[in-house]
Amino acid sequence: MKLRSLCLTFILLTGIAIQPGAAAAATWPEKPVHIIVGWSAGGATDVIARYLAQQLGEALGQQFIVENRPGAGGNIAAELVARAPADGNTLIFLTSAHAINATLYKSLPFDPVKSFTPLAVIGNMTQMFVIHPSLPYHSAEELMNDVRKNPDKLKYASAGNGSSSHLAVEQLQAKADLELMHVPYKGTSQYLPDLIAGRVDMAIDSATALLPPVRNNQLRALAISSHARSDMLPDLPTIAESGVPDYGVNLWFGFLGPSGMPTDLTERINTEIRNIVARPAVIEQLKEFGLTVSSDYTAPEFRDLLNEDIEQYADIIKASGAQVE
Known part of the structure:
Protein backbone atom coordinates (compact mmCIF):
# COMPACT_ATOMS: atom_id res chain seq x y z
CA MET A 1 0.00 0.00 0.00
CA LYS A 2 2.83 2.37 0.90
CA LEU A 3 4.62 1.56 -2.38
CA ARG A 4 1.43 2.26 -4.32
CA SER A 5 0.99 5.56 -2.50
CA LEU A 6 4.57 6.54 -3.23
CA CYS A 7 4.18 5.69 -6.92
CA LEU A 8 1.00 7.75 -7.12
CA THR A 9 2.73 10.69 -5.42
CA PHE A 10 5.66 10.43 -7.86
CA ILE A 11 3.35 10.39 -10.87
CA LEU A 12 1.44 13.40 -9.62
CA LEU A 13 4.61 15.33 -8.90
CA THR A 14 6.06 14.41 -12.28
CA GLY A 15 2.87 15.52 -13.97
CA ILE A 16 3.01 18.85 -12.17
CA ALA A 17 6.62 19.34 -13.29
CA ILE A 18 5.86 18.60 -16.91
CA GLN A 19 2.57 20.40 -17.31
CA PRO A 20 3.84 24.00 -17.39
CA GLY A 21 6.20 23.27 -20.29
CA ALA A 22 3.59 21.33 -22.22
CA ALA A 23 0.97 24.00 -21.55
CA ALA A 24 3.32 26.79 -22.63
CA ALA A 25 4.08 24.93 -25.86
CA ALA A 26 0.39 24.34 -26.59
CA THR A 27 -0.59 27.99 -26.14
CA TRP A 28 2.52 29.76 -27.51
CA PRO A 29 2.42 32.55 -28.52
CA GLU A 30 -0.18 33.57 -25.95
CA LYS A 31 0.98 37.21 -25.92
CA PRO A 32 3.21 39.45 -28.08
CA VAL A 33 6.68 38.04 -28.73
CA HIS A 34 9.62 40.45 -28.62
CA ILE A 35 12.44 39.75 -31.08
CA ILE A 36 15.61 41.55 -30.00
CA VAL A 37 18.15 42.55 -32.66
CA GLY A 38 21.62 43.70 -31.65
CA TRP A 39 22.10 45.93 -34.67
CA SER A 40 20.65 49.20 -35.92
CA ALA A 41 17.45 49.42 -37.96
CA GLY A 42 17.98 49.04 -41.69
CA GLY A 43 20.88 46.60 -41.58
CA ALA A 44 20.69 43.09 -43.02
CA THR A 45 19.97 41.42 -39.65
CA ASP A 46 17.22 43.93 -38.86
CA VAL A 47 15.58 43.69 -42.28
CA ILE A 48 15.48 39.88 -42.17
CA ALA A 49 14.19 39.90 -38.57
CA ARG A 50 11.34 42.27 -39.48
CA TYR A 51 10.34 40.17 -42.47
CA LEU A 52 10.29 36.98 -40.38
CA ALA A 53 8.38 38.76 -37.59
CA GLN A 54 5.69 39.70 -40.09
CA GLN A 55 5.48 36.15 -41.44
CA LEU A 56 5.30 34.61 -37.96
CA GLY A 57 2.67 37.11 -36.85
CA GLU A 58 0.44 36.38 -39.82
CA ALA A 59 0.82 32.62 -39.41
CA LEU A 60 0.31 32.47 -35.65
CA GLY A 61 -2.16 35.29 -35.11
CA GLN A 62 0.01 37.15 -32.62
CA GLN A 63 2.26 40.21 -32.68
CA PHE A 64 6.00 39.67 -33.15
CA ILE A 65 7.71 42.95 -32.28
CA VAL A 66 11.28 43.68 -33.37
CA GLU A 67 13.31 45.78 -30.92
CA ASN A 68 16.74 47.13 -31.86
CA ARG A 69 19.32 47.17 -29.05
CA PRO A 70 22.57 47.91 -30.89
CA GLY A 71 25.99 48.13 -29.30
CA ALA A 72 29.02 46.08 -28.26
CA GLY A 73 28.84 43.86 -31.32
CA GLY A 74 25.40 42.56 -30.39
CA ASN A 75 26.28 41.84 -26.75
CA ILE A 76 23.88 44.41 -25.28
CA ALA A 77 20.96 42.63 -26.95
CA ALA A 78 22.31 39.20 -25.96
CA GLU A 79 22.59 40.20 -22.31
CA LEU A 80 19.00 41.47 -22.32
CA VAL A 81 17.72 38.13 -23.64
CA ALA A 82 19.97 36.09 -21.35
CA ARG A 83 18.27 37.79 -18.38
CA ALA A 84 14.71 37.47 -19.74
CA PRO A 85 12.12 34.93 -18.51
CA ALA A 86 12.36 31.55 -20.29
CA ASP A 87 8.75 31.71 -21.51
CA GLY A 88 9.30 32.10 -25.25
CA ASN A 89 8.14 35.72 -25.28
CA THR A 90 11.63 37.24 -25.62
CA LEU A 91 13.90 35.90 -28.37
CA ILE A 92 17.00 37.19 -30.06
CA PHE A 93 17.64 37.09 -33.80
CA LEU A 94 21.36 37.06 -34.39
CA THR A 95 24.21 35.84 -36.57
CA SER A 96 27.42 33.90 -36.18
CA ALA A 97 28.91 37.12 -34.78
CA HIS A 98 27.65 35.69 -31.48
CA ALA A 99 30.16 32.85 -31.83
CA ILE A 100 32.92 35.34 -32.68
CA ASN A 101 32.17 37.44 -29.60
CA ALA A 102 32.75 34.45 -27.34
CA THR A 103 36.52 34.83 -27.89
CA LEU A 104 36.79 38.37 -29.24
CA TYR A 105 35.59 40.01 -26.02
CA LYS A 106 37.83 39.68 -22.99
CA SER A 107 34.80 39.27 -20.70
CA LEU A 108 31.06 38.95 -21.26
CA PRO A 109 28.17 39.32 -18.79
CA PHE A 110 26.76 36.01 -19.99
CA ASP A 111 27.90 32.60 -21.25
CA PRO A 112 27.51 32.52 -25.07
CA VAL A 113 26.17 28.94 -24.91
CA LYS A 114 24.91 28.18 -21.40
CA SER A 115 22.94 31.43 -21.03
CA PHE A 116 20.77 30.63 -24.06
CA THR A 117 18.41 28.08 -25.55
CA PRO A 118 19.14 27.51 -29.28
CA LEU A 119 15.84 27.54 -31.17
CA ALA A 120 16.21 27.61 -34.95
CA VAL A 121 18.68 28.35 -37.75
CA ILE A 122 17.18 30.29 -40.65
CA GLY A 123 19.94 30.05 -43.19
CA ASN A 124 23.40 31.05 -44.31
CA MET A 125 24.78 34.14 -46.01
CA SER A 225 33.68 32.06 -49.01
CA SER A 226 31.17 29.24 -48.54
CA HIS A 227 31.95 25.54 -48.82
CA ALA A 228 29.75 25.17 -51.92
CA ARG A 229 28.70 27.48 -54.73
CA SER A 230 25.80 29.78 -54.03
CA ASP A 231 22.45 29.51 -55.82
CA MET A 232 22.48 33.31 -55.88
CA LEU A 233 25.91 33.40 -57.61
CA PRO A 234 26.23 30.02 -59.38
CA ASP A 235 29.02 31.10 -61.74
CA LEU A 236 31.30 32.37 -59.00
CA PRO A 237 33.78 29.75 -57.72
CA THR A 238 34.43 29.13 -54.06
CA ILE A 239 37.75 30.04 -52.46
CA ALA A 240 38.18 26.29 -51.88
CA GLU A 241 37.93 25.72 -55.64
CA SER A 242 40.49 28.47 -56.14
CA GLY A 243 43.34 26.60 -54.49
CA VAL A 244 42.53 26.63 -50.75
CA PRO A 245 40.64 23.33 -50.39
CA ASP A 246 40.03 23.49 -46.64
CA TYR A 247 38.69 27.06 -46.65
CA GLY A 248 35.01 27.61 -45.95
CA VAL A 249 33.13 30.35 -44.07
CA ASN A 250 29.37 30.83 -43.82
CA LEU A 251 27.50 33.39 -41.77
CA TRP A 252 24.45 31.80 -40.17
CA PHE A 253 21.32 33.60 -38.95
CA GLY A 254 19.10 32.17 -36.23
CA PHE A 255 16.97 32.54 -33.11
CA LEU A 256 18.02 31.97 -29.49
CA GLY A 257 15.98 32.25 -26.31
CA PRO A 258 17.00 32.51 -22.66
CA SER A 259 18.38 29.40 -20.99
CA GLY A 260 15.97 27.08 -19.23
CA MET A 261 13.19 27.04 -21.82
CA PRO A 262 11.15 23.80 -21.60
CA THR A 263 11.89 21.23 -24.30
CA ASP A 264 8.25 21.15 -25.47
CA LEU A 265 8.30 24.92 -25.96
CA THR A 266 11.68 24.84 -27.70
CA GLU A 267 10.44 22.19 -30.13
CA ARG A 268 7.21 24.12 -30.79
CA ILE A 269 9.10 27.32 -31.66
CA ASN A 270 11.60 25.40 -33.79
CA THR A 271 8.76 23.76 -35.72
CA GLU A 272 6.85 27.00 -36.29
CA ILE A 273 9.91 28.86 -37.54
CA ARG A 274 10.96 26.01 -39.82
CA ASN A 275 7.45 25.82 -41.26
CA ILE A 276 7.59 29.52 -42.11
CA VAL A 277 10.99 29.46 -43.82
CA ALA A 278 10.07 26.34 -45.80
CA ARG A 279 7.44 28.28 -47.76
CA PRO A 280 8.51 28.89 -51.39
CA ALA A 281 7.62 32.61 -51.25
CA VAL A 282 9.66 33.05 -48.06
CA ILE A 283 12.62 31.17 -49.54
CA GLU A 284 12.57 33.50 -52.56
CA GLN A 285 12.34 36.63 -50.45
CA LEU A 286 15.18 35.53 -48.19
CA LYS A 287 17.21 34.81 -51.31
CA GLU A 288 16.66 38.45 -52.31
CA PHE A 289 18.15 39.40 -48.95
CA GLY A 290 21.20 37.26 -49.79
CA LEU A 291 20.25 34.39 -47.50
CA THR A 292 20.21 30.73 -48.49
CA VAL A 293 17.63 28.93 -46.38
CA SER A 294 19.07 26.12 -44.27
CA SER A 295 16.35 25.44 -41.73
CA ASP A 296 16.79 21.70 -41.24
CA TYR A 297 18.63 22.15 -37.92
CA THR A 298 16.90 20.88 -34.82
CA ALA A 299 17.43 22.90 -31.64
CA PRO A 300 20.13 20.48 -30.32
CA GLU A 301 21.89 20.57 -33.71
CA PHE A 302 21.91 24.35 -33.52
CA ARG A 303 23.68 24.10 -30.16
CA ASP A 304 26.31 21.85 -31.79
CA LEU A 305 26.76 24.39 -34.61
CA LEU A 306 27.23 27.20 -32.09
CA ASN A 307 29.87 25.24 -30.17
CA GLU A 308 31.71 24.29 -33.39
CA ASP A 309 31.77 27.91 -34.57
CA ILE A 310 33.03 29.20 -31.23
CA GLU A 311 35.89 26.71 -31.42
CA GLN A 312 36.69 27.54 -35.06
CA TYR A 313 36.64 31.31 -34.56
CA ALA A 314 38.67 31.05 -31.33
CA ASP A 315 41.63 29.70 -33.30
CA ILE A 316 41.36 32.45 -35.94
CA ILE A 317 40.94 35.25 -33.37
CA LYS A 318 43.87 34.09 -31.27
CA ALA A 319 46.08 33.89 -34.36
CA SER A 320 45.04 37.40 -35.45
CA GLY A 321 45.54 38.91 -31.99
CA ALA A 322 42.19 40.71 -32.18
CA GLN A 323 40.49 41.46 -28.87
CA VAL A 324 37.95 43.91 -27.47
CA GLU A 325 37.92 44.87 -23.81
Whole structure:
Protein backbone atom coordinates (compact mmCIF):
# COMPACT_ATOMS: atom_id res chain seq x y z
CA MET A 1 0.00 0.00 0.00
CA LYS A 2 2.83 2.37 0.90
CA LEU A 3 4.62 1.56 -2.38
CA ARG A 4 1.43 2.26 -4.32
CA SER A 5 0.99 5.56 -2.50
CA LEU A 6 4.57 6.54 -3.23
CA CYS A 7 4.18 5.69 -6.92
CA LEU A 8 1.00 7.75 -7.12
CA THR A 9 2.73 10.69 -5.42
CA PHE A 10 5.66 10.43 -7.86
CA ILE A 11 3.35 10.39 -10.87
CA LEU A 12 1.44 13.40 -9.62
CA LEU A 13 4.61 15.33 -8.90
CA THR A 14 6.06 14.41 -12.28
CA GLY A 15 2.87 15.52 -13.97
CA ILE A 16 3.01 18.85 -12.17
CA ALA A 17 6.62 19.34 -13.29
CA ILE A 18 5.86 18.60 -16.91
CA GLN A 19 2.57 20.40 -17.31
CA PRO A 20 3.84 24.00 -17.39
CA GLY A 21 6.20 23.27 -20.29
CA ALA A 22 3.59 21.33 -22.22
CA ALA A 23 0.97 24.00 -21.55
CA ALA A 24 3.32 26.79 -22.63
CA ALA A 25 4.08 24.93 -25.86
CA ALA A 26 0.39 24.34 -26.59
CA THR A 27 -0.59 27.99 -26.14
CA TRP A 28 2.52 29.76 -27.51
CA PRO A 29 2.42 32.55 -28.52
CA GLU A 30 -0.18 33.57 -25.95
CA LYS A 31 0.98 37.21 -25.92
CA PRO A 32 3.21 39.45 -28.08
CA VAL A 33 6.68 38.04 -28.73
CA HIS A 34 9.62 40.45 -28.62
CA ILE A 35 12.44 39.75 -31.08
CA ILE A 36 15.61 41.55 -30.00
CA VAL A 37 18.15 42.55 -32.66
CA GLY A 38 21.62 43.70 -31.65
CA TRP A 39 22.10 45.93 -34.67
CA SER A 40 20.65 49.20 -35.92
CA ALA A 41 17.45 49.42 -37.96
CA GLY A 42 17.98 49.04 -41.69
CA GLY A 43 20.88 46.60 -41.58
CA ALA A 44 20.69 43.09 -43.02
CA THR A 45 19.97 41.42 -39.65
CA ASP A 46 17.22 43.93 -38.86
CA VAL A 47 15.58 43.69 -42.28
CA ILE A 48 15.48 39.88 -42.17
CA ALA A 49 14.19 39.90 -38.57
CA ARG A 50 11.34 42.27 -39.48
CA TYR A 51 10.34 40.17 -42.47
CA LEU A 52 10.29 36.98 -40.38
CA ALA A 53 8.38 38.76 -37.59
CA GLN A 54 5.69 39.70 -40.09
CA GLN A 55 5.48 36.15 -41.44
CA LEU A 56 5.30 34.61 -37.96
CA GLY A 57 2.67 37.11 -36.85
CA GLU A 58 0.44 36.38 -39.82
CA ALA A 59 0.82 32.62 -39.41
CA LEU A 60 0.31 32.47 -35.65
CA GLY A 61 -2.16 35.29 -35.11
CA GLN A 62 0.01 37.15 -32.62
CA GLN A 63 2.26 40.21 -32.68
CA PHE A 64 6.00 39.67 -33.15
CA ILE A 65 7.71 42.95 -32.28
CA VAL A 66 11.28 43.68 -33.37
CA GLU A 67 13.31 45.78 -30.92
CA ASN A 68 16.74 47.13 -31.86
CA ARG A 69 19.32 47.17 -29.05
CA PRO A 70 22.57 47.91 -30.89
CA GLY A 71 25.99 48.13 -29.30
CA ALA A 72 29.02 46.08 -28.26
CA GLY A 73 28.84 43.86 -31.32
CA GLY A 74 25.40 42.56 -30.39
CA ASN A 75 26.28 41.84 -26.75
CA ILE A 76 23.88 44.41 -25.28
CA ALA A 77 20.96 42.63 -26.95
CA ALA A 78 22.31 39.20 -25.96
CA GLU A 79 22.59 40.20 -22.31
CA LEU A 80 19.00 41.47 -22.32
CA VAL A 81 17.72 38.13 -23.64
CA ALA A 82 19.97 36.09 -21.35
CA ARG A 83 18.27 37.79 -18.38
CA ALA A 84 14.71 37.47 -19.74
CA PRO A 85 12.12 34.93 -18.51
CA ALA A 86 12.36 31.55 -20.29
CA ASP A 87 8.75 31.71 -21.51
CA GLY A 88 9.30 32.10 -25.25
CA ASN A 89 8.14 35.72 -25.28
CA THR A 90 11.63 37.24 -25.62
CA LEU A 91 13.90 35.90 -28.37
CA ILE A 92 17.00 37.19 -30.06
CA PHE A 93 17.64 37.09 -33.80
CA LEU A 94 21.36 37.06 -34.39
CA THR A 95 24.21 35.84 -36.57
CA SER A 96 27.42 33.90 -36.18
CA ALA A 97 28.91 37.12 -34.78
CA HIS A 98 27.65 35.69 -31.48
CA ALA A 99 30.16 32.85 -31.83
CA ILE A 100 32.92 35.34 -32.68
CA ASN A 101 32.17 37.44 -29.60
CA ALA A 102 32.75 34.45 -27.34
CA THR A 103 36.52 34.83 -27.89
CA LEU A 104 36.79 38.37 -29.24
CA TYR A 105 35.59 40.01 -26.02
CA LYS A 106 37.83 39.68 -22.99
CA SER A 107 34.80 39.27 -20.70
CA LEU A 108 31.06 38.95 -21.26
CA PRO A 109 28.17 39.32 -18.79
CA PHE A 110 26.76 36.01 -19.99
CA ASP A 111 27.90 32.60 -21.25
CA PRO A 112 27.51 32.52 -25.07
CA VAL A 113 26.17 28.94 -24.91
CA LYS A 114 24.91 28.18 -21.40
CA SER A 115 22.94 31.43 -21.03
CA PHE A 116 20.77 30.63 -24.06
CA THR A 117 18.41 28.08 -25.55
CA PRO A 118 19.14 27.51 -29.28
CA LEU A 119 15.84 27.54 -31.17
CA ALA A 120 16.21 27.61 -34.95
CA VAL A 121 18.68 28.35 -37.75
CA ILE A 122 17.18 30.29 -40.65
CA GLY A 123 19.94 30.05 -43.19
CA ASN A 124 23.40 31.05 -44.31
CA MET A 125 24.78 34.14 -46.01
CA THR A 126 27.90 33.72 -48.07
CA GLN A 127 30.72 36.22 -48.15
CA MET A 128 32.17 37.54 -51.40
CA PHE A 129 35.86 38.04 -52.20
CA VAL A 130 36.08 41.30 -54.16
CA ILE A 131 38.83 43.57 -55.48
CA HIS A 132 39.05 46.97 -57.10
CA PRO A 133 38.63 46.48 -60.88
CA SER A 134 41.89 48.32 -61.68
CA LEU A 135 43.84 45.34 -60.29
CA PRO A 136 45.01 42.82 -62.91
CA TYR A 137 43.60 39.69 -61.23
CA HIS A 138 40.65 37.80 -62.69
CA SER A 139 40.68 34.90 -60.26
CA ALA A 140 41.43 34.42 -56.58
CA GLU A 141 44.17 31.99 -57.56
CA GLU A 142 45.97 34.65 -59.64
CA LEU A 143 45.83 37.11 -56.76
CA MET A 144 47.10 34.61 -54.19
CA ASN A 145 49.98 33.48 -56.40
CA ASP A 146 51.12 37.09 -56.82
CA VAL A 147 50.75 37.97 -53.13
CA ARG A 148 52.91 35.00 -52.12
CA LYS A 149 55.69 36.49 -54.27
CA ASN A 150 55.00 40.03 -53.06
CA PRO A 151 53.99 40.04 -49.37
CA ASP A 152 52.06 43.07 -48.09
CA LYS A 153 51.50 44.28 -51.63
CA LEU A 154 47.73 44.55 -51.15
CA LYS A 155 45.60 46.27 -48.51
CA TYR A 156 42.37 44.67 -47.41
CA ALA A 157 39.48 46.50 -45.78
CA SER A 158 37.31 45.13 -42.99
CA ALA A 159 34.33 46.28 -40.96
CA GLY A 160 36.59 46.39 -37.88
CA ASN A 161 38.91 44.31 -35.74
CA GLY A 162 37.28 40.97 -34.98
CA SER A 163 34.46 41.47 -37.49
CA SER A 164 33.48 38.57 -39.74
CA SER A 165 35.06 40.42 -42.69
CA HIS A 166 38.33 40.69 -40.76
CA LEU A 167 38.37 37.05 -39.69
CA ALA A 168 37.45 35.79 -43.16
CA VAL A 169 40.68 37.29 -44.55
CA GLU A 170 42.71 36.22 -41.51
CA GLN A 171 41.59 32.65 -42.12
CA LEU A 172 42.51 32.97 -45.81
CA GLN A 173 45.97 34.29 -44.93
CA ALA A 174 46.59 31.39 -42.55
CA LYS A 175 45.38 28.67 -44.90
CA ALA A 176 46.85 30.10 -48.13
CA ASP A 177 50.16 31.40 -46.69
CA LEU A 178 49.50 35.03 -47.57
CA GLU A 179 50.60 38.36 -46.08
CA LEU A 180 48.18 41.24 -46.58
CA MET A 181 47.89 44.67 -44.94
CA HIS A 182 44.78 45.11 -42.77
CA VAL A 183 42.90 48.41 -42.84
CA PRO A 184 40.04 48.24 -40.30
CA TYR A 185 37.03 50.55 -40.57
CA LYS A 186 33.95 51.06 -38.39
CA GLY A 187 31.52 49.05 -40.49
CA THR A 188 31.12 47.90 -44.09
CA SER A 189 29.41 51.13 -45.14
CA GLN A 190 32.49 53.04 -43.95
CA TYR A 191 35.02 51.19 -46.10
CA LEU A 192 32.97 50.70 -49.27
CA PRO A 193 33.62 54.22 -50.67
CA ASP A 194 37.38 53.75 -50.20
CA LEU A 195 37.30 50.29 -51.80
CA ILE A 196 35.29 51.58 -54.76
CA ALA A 197 37.73 54.50 -55.09
CA GLY A 198 40.73 52.15 -55.00
CA ARG A 199 42.23 53.49 -51.77
CA VAL A 200 42.16 49.89 -50.47
CA ASP A 201 42.44 46.86 -52.73
CA MET A 202 40.17 44.07 -51.55
CA ALA A 203 37.68 42.73 -49.03
CA ILE A 204 35.77 39.59 -48.08
CA ASP A 205 32.36 40.55 -46.77
CA SER A 206 28.68 39.65 -47.02
CA ALA A 207 27.35 39.17 -50.53
CA THR A 208 24.38 41.33 -49.59
CA ALA A 209 26.63 44.34 -49.04
CA LEU A 210 29.04 43.76 -51.93
CA LEU A 211 26.76 42.51 -54.69
CA PRO A 212 25.34 45.96 -55.69
CA PRO A 213 28.77 47.51 -56.46
CA VAL A 214 29.81 44.29 -58.22
CA ARG A 215 26.71 44.47 -60.44
CA ASN A 216 27.52 48.13 -61.14
CA ASN A 217 31.07 47.14 -62.21
CA GLN A 218 32.53 49.19 -59.35
CA LEU A 219 34.12 46.08 -57.86
CA ARG A 220 35.21 42.73 -59.31
CA ALA A 221 34.13 39.50 -57.62
CA LEU A 222 36.68 36.69 -57.60
CA ALA A 223 35.15 34.03 -55.35
CA ILE A 224 32.79 33.27 -52.48
CA SER A 225 33.68 32.06 -49.01
CA SER A 226 31.17 29.24 -48.54
CA HIS A 227 31.95 25.54 -48.82
CA ALA A 228 29.75 25.17 -51.92
CA ARG A 229 28.70 27.48 -54.73
CA SER A 230 25.80 29.78 -54.03
CA ASP A 231 22.45 29.51 -55.82
CA MET A 232 22.48 33.31 -55.88
CA LEU A 233 25.91 33.40 -57.61
CA PRO A 234 26.23 30.02 -59.38
CA ASP A 235 29.02 31.10 -61.74
CA LEU A 236 31.30 32.37 -59.00
CA PRO A 237 33.78 29.75 -57.72
CA THR A 238 34.43 29.13 -54.06
CA ILE A 239 37.75 30.04 -52.46
CA ALA A 240 38.18 26.29 -51.88
CA GLU A 241 37.93 25.72 -55.64
CA SER A 242 40.49 28.47 -56.14
CA GLY A 243 43.34 26.60 -54.49
CA VAL A 244 42.53 26.63 -50.75
CA PRO A 245 40.64 23.33 -50.39
CA ASP A 246 40.03 23.49 -46.64
CA TYR A 247 38.69 27.06 -46.65
CA GLY A 248 35.01 27.61 -45.95
CA VAL A 249 33.13 30.35 -44.07
CA ASN A 250 29.37 30.83 -43.82
CA LEU A 251 27.50 33.39 -41.77
CA TRP A 252 24.45 31.80 -40.17
CA PHE A 253 21.32 33.60 -38.95
CA GLY A 254 19.10 32.17 -36.23
CA PHE A 255 16.97 32.54 -33.11
CA LEU A 256 18.02 31.97 -29.49
CA GLY A 257 15.98 32.25 -26.31
CA PRO A 258 17.00 32.51 -22.66
CA SER A 259 18.38 29.40 -20.99
CA GLY A 260 15.97 27.08 -19.23
CA MET A 261 13.19 27.04 -21.82
CA PRO A 262 11.15 23.80 -21.60
CA THR A 263 11.89 21.23 -24.30
CA ASP A 264 8.25 21.15 -25.47
CA LEU A 265 8.30 24.92 -25.96
CA THR A 266 11.68 24.84 -27.70
CA GLU A 267 10.44 22.19 -30.13
CA ARG A 268 7.21 24.12 -30.79
CA ILE A 269 9.10 27.32 -31.66
CA ASN A 270 11.60 25.40 -33.79
CA THR A 271 8.76 23.76 -35.72
CA GLU A 272 6.85 27.00 -36.29
CA ILE A 273 9.91 28.86 -37.54
CA ARG A 274 10.96 26.01 -39.82
CA ASN A 275 7.45 25.82 -41.26
CA ILE A 276 7.59 29.52 -42.11
CA VAL A 277 10.99 29.46 -43.82
CA ALA A 278 10.07 26.34 -45.80
CA ARG A 279 7.44 28.28 -47.76
CA PRO A 280 8.51 28.89 -51.39
CA ALA A 281 7.62 32.61 -51.25
CA VAL A 282 9.66 33.05 -48.06
CA ILE A 283 12.62 31.17 -49.54
CA GLU A 284 12.57 33.50 -52.56
CA GLN A 285 12.34 36.63 -50.45
CA LEU A 286 15.18 35.53 -48.19
CA LYS A 287 17.21 34.81 -51.31
CA GLU A 288 16.66 38.45 -52.31
CA PHE A 289 18.15 39.40 -48.95
CA GLY A 290 21.20 37.26 -49.79
CA LEU A 291 20.25 34.39 -47.50
CA THR A 292 20.21 30.73 -48.49
CA VAL A 293 17.63 28.93 -46.38
CA SER A 294 19.07 26.12 -44.27
CA SER A 295 16.35 25.44 -41.73
CA ASP A 296 16.79 21.70 -41.24
CA TYR A 297 18.63 22.15 -37.92
CA THR A 298 16.90 20.88 -34.82
CA ALA A 299 17.43 22.90 -31.64
CA PRO A 300 20.13 20.48 -30.32
CA GLU A 301 21.89 20.57 -33.71
CA PHE A 302 21.91 24.35 -33.52
CA ARG A 303 23.68 24.10 -30.16
CA ASP A 304 26.31 21.85 -31.79
CA LEU A 305 26.76 24.39 -34.61
CA LEU A 306 27.23 27.20 -32.09
CA ASN A 307 29.87 25.24 -30.17
CA GLU A 308 31.71 24.29 -33.39
CA ASP A 309 31.77 27.91 -34.57
CA ILE A 310 33.03 29.20 -31.23
CA GLU A 311 35.89 26.71 -31.42
CA GLN A 312 36.69 27.54 -35.06
CA TYR A 313 36.64 31.31 -34.56
CA ALA A 314 38.67 31.05 -31.33
CA ASP A 315 41.63 29.70 -33.30
CA ILE A 316 41.36 32.45 -35.94
CA ILE A 317 40.94 35.25 -33.37
CA LYS A 318 43.87 34.09 -31.27
CA ALA A 319 46.08 33.89 -34.36
CA SER A 320 45.04 37.40 -35.45
CA GLY A 321 45.54 38.91 -31.99
CA ALA A 322 42.19 40.71 -32.18
CA GLN A 323 40.49 41.46 -28.87
CA VAL A 324 37.95 43.91 -27.47
CA GLU A 325 37.92 44.87 -23.81
